[in-house]
Amino acid sequence: MPKKDVERLVGRAILDAEFRERLFADPEATVREEGFDLSKKEMAALKEVDAEKAMALASQMEDTPAAAWK
DSSP states (O other): OHHHHHHHHHHHHHHOHHHHHHHHHHHHHHHTTTHHHHOHHHHHHHHHHHHHHHHHHHHHTTSSOOOGGG
């Protein structure tokens, strides 16, 4: 998978709560339906992500004012 696609997947998971929920509920189907082309190793790594921690981090980032990121 090209690095740009990895960045796109991670960015979307952080910014799009509905996508993030689908991704952690069924990673293989969500990746396939959204057109991401992950290797077996990349899919295995995705499945190893602690969904609760990732969801909490993304939620926290959504609540952070844009000015804080400058």
